[in-house]
Amino acid sequence: xxxxxxVRHAATDAAGKRLTGWSRGxxxxxxxxxxxxxxxxxxDGIPIDAIYTSPLERCRETIAPLARRRxxxxxxxxxxxxxxxxxxxxxxxxxLRRTRLWRVVQRSPSTVRFPGGETLLEVQARGASELDxxxxxxxxxxxxxxxxxxxxxxxxxxxxxxxxxxxxxxAIDPCSVSVVSLHEGLATxxxxxxxxxxxxxxxxxxxxxxxxxxxxxxxxxxxxxxxx
Numbered sequence: 001x002x003x004x005x006x007v008r009h010a011a012t013d014a015a016g017k018r019l020t021g022w023s024r025g026x027x028x029x030x031x032x033x034x035x036x037x038x039x040x041x042x043x044d045g046i047p048i049d050a051i052y053t054s055p056l057e058r059c060r061e062t063i064a065p066l067a068r069r070r071x072x073x074x075x076x077x078x079x080x081x082x083x084x085x086x087x088x089x090x091x092x093x094x095x096l097r098r099t100r101l102w103r104v105v106q107r108s109p110s111t112v113r114f115p116g117g118e119t120l121l122e123v124q125a126r127g128a129s130e131l132d133x134x135x136x137x138x139x140x141x142x143x144x145x146x147x148x149x150x151x152x153x154x155x156x157x158x159x160x161x162x163x164x165x166x167x168x169x170x171a172i173d174p175c176s177v178s179v180v181s182l183h184e185g186l187a188t189x190x191x192x193x194x195x196x197x198x199x200x201x202x203x204x205x206x207x208x209x210x211x212x213x214x215x216x217x218x219x220x221x222x223x224x225x226x227x228x
Contacts, residue, residue, distance in 0.1 A: 001183040002135040003142040003190075005048070006152050009058040010035035010175040019096070020058075021082055021089035021117070028061045035175035036062045040069050042177070042198050048072065049141035052134060054080040059146045062175065066144070079130030082148040086117025110164040120164055124154035131155065135182050152178055159187040 010032035012020070020026045028036060043066060051067055053059045055076040067074045088096060096102045105112050113119045127147070134143060149172040156172075157164055159180050171193050172178065179190040179201065190201075 001140060001181050002138055004131060004135065004180045004182065005043075005046075005142065005144045006155060006178040006180065007039070007062065007144060007146045008149050008152055008172050008174060008176050009054075009056075009062040009146060010039075012058050015174060016093065018090060018092045019085045019088050021085040022056070023089060024057065026056065026058050028058055032058070032062070032174065036065050039063075039175055039177075040066050042196075043144075046198060046201050047142050048144055050134075050138055050143045051075065051146070052077050052080065052143065053146040054082060054148060054151075056082060056148075059148070063144065063146045077130055077134075079126045079133075080145065080147040080151065083114070083120065083123050083150050084117040085114045087115040088117065106168060108165050109167055120150070120154060120167070123151060124158055124164060127151050127155050128158045156180075156189065156192060160189050 010028050012026050012032055013029050014020045014026055039062070048066075048070055051063055051070075051072050051074045053063055053074055053076055055078060059080075060074060060076070063074055066072075101112065101115075109120050131145065134145065150167070152172045153167045153170045154164065156162070156170060156178055157167060162169075173193055173195050176193045176195045177198060178192045178194065181188045181190055191198075
């Protein structure tokens with residue numbers, strides 16, 4: 001079993017106000033730095049074997065305190081990048097809400113290609129492919145993956161079999177942790193959008209020591225607002 005801890009980057013001044021997309025130079029604010037420091041405490045005692053992150057500064061800054069505490073190298077992966085919002089990058093949420101395309105994004109996001117950018121289905125595909133590769137590289141281990149709100153929504157939807165058009169039903173808050181376990185091709189959503197204590201993870205067996213029954217029928221394996 002591989003345990004994936006999906007962490008959204010901590011708070012920035014732009015979050016919820018404008019789409020930063022692939023913009024460089026977006027850093028954590030004071031609240032975000034506090035959230036990053038608290039993440040170290042929230043994960044205290046939980047085994048972590050590797051850390052991967054979106055290349056953008058806000059993600060790298062979020063995980064830096066934990067990496068220092070654990071003595072782990074942070075590896076950036078392009079597959080974990082934020083959605084490429086194309087011509088929408090840098091625009092304010094309030095101005096985008098007045099567009100017809102924004103309304104389509106809220107109702108049927110899977111049908112939308114951001115002007116000059118990606119579709120959400122493309123983002124979902126690259127993100128899922130990235131996590132498949134990371135899980136294959138870390139069997140029976142726990143890994144932290146730091147990325148962005150819409151990317152995590154899309155990944156959670158992928159793992160639980162939710163259609164991408166239902167993304168607006170999910171909330172992924174700054175510095176939240178969502179946890180997925182992968183075991184013999186079967187994904188289990190352990191936590192979603194957790195912003196509090198993570199003590200319940202301490203009660204789970206170390207990846208590789210499965211609590212699943214060894215006999216009997218098994219389930220068939222199963223292969224979604226913009227936040228920045």
